[in-house]
Amino acid sequence: GAVVSQHPSRVICKSGTSVKIECRSLDFQATTMFWYRQFPKKSLMLMATSNEGSKATYEQGVEKDKFLINHASLTLSTLTVTSAHPEDSSFYICSARDGGVNTEAFFGQGTRLTVV
Amino acid sequence: QKEVEQNSGPLSVPEGAIASLNCTYSDRGSQSFFWYRQYSGKSPELIMSIYSNGDKEDGRFTAQLNKASQYVSLLIRDSQPSDSATYLCAVIASGNEKLTFGTGTRLTIIP
Numbered sequence: 233g234a235v236v237s238q239h240p241s242r243v244i245c246k247s248g249t250s251v252k253i254e255c256r257s258l259d260f261q262a263t264t265m266f267w268y269r270q271f272p273k274k275s276l277m278l279m280a281t282s283n284e285g286s287k288a289t290y291e292q293g294v295e296k297d298k299f300l301i302n303h304a305s306l307t308l309s310t311l312t313v314t315s316a317h318p319e320d321s322s323f324y325i326c327s328a329r330d331g332g333v334n335t336e337a338f339f340g341q342g343t344r345l346t347v348v
Numbered sequence: 349q350k351e352v353e354q355n356s357g358p359l360s361v362p363e364g365a366i367a368s369l370n371c372t373y374s375d376r377g378s379q380s381f382f383w384y385r386q387y388s389g390k391s392p393e394l395i396m397s398i399y400s401n402g403d404k405e406d407g408r409f410t411a412q413l414n415k416a417s418q419y420v421s422l423l424i425r426d427s428q429p430s431d432s433a434t435y436l437c438a439v440i441a442s443g444n445e446k447l448t449f450g451t452g453t454r455l456t457i458i459p
Binding site: 238264266274275276278281323325327336337338339340341342344 | 382384389390391392393394397436438445446447449450451452
């Protein structure tokens with residue numbers, strides 16, 4: 233399958249600081265990328281859909297000013313958690329899909345964010 | 349009603365037996381169906397995709413889709429301890445580009 237690389241895999245930051253997470257499609261062009269968060273023993277929660285060259289579409293209840301998404305190229309999307317708080321601590325995962333709507337989505341390795 | 353439903357388990361299966369995982373979905377117009385495997389602390393890994401009614405086999409895995417009954421299943425033959433993980437069913441609903449996930453079924457293979 234296609235390769236999606238996410239960086240960093242683990243980050244610890246202080247409350248009030250911002251953290252940027254990168255998601256790259258290594259061997260294909262990703263027209264659409266998705267950002268999820270997952271709490272322990274829970275399923276994935278979609279945060280936003282990111283389309284190259286346009287604004288991200290956020291799911292209901294997700295603060296777009298807090299979770300900034302940029303999809304500036306067909307191989308890179310970034311998620312910035314601004315003014316992080318301990319309750320933002322979670323596992324953040326991106327996925328990417330090439331081509332049309334029904335093609336398979338591949339996931340990055342995930343980023344474990346801990347806010348202290 | 350949840351859009352994609354799975355039995356949360358845990359499901360325990362003896363090593364070497366067949367593990368059967370089930371998923372139902374609410375949108376009758378859904379066209380694309382996926383099974384992902386997620387080990388604890390890791391991100392999901394795609395196992396199978398299926399788009400047409402019937403069975404699709406890949407190694408020890410068989411996905412089954414029945415659109416009339418709105419269910420999709422995953423069979424794992426000759427279960428191995430390394431198959432112990434949470435299995436996520438995902439569906440792309442009609443007119444939608446995003447994957448909707450079930451809550452996952454935790455599978456444990458008992459040696």
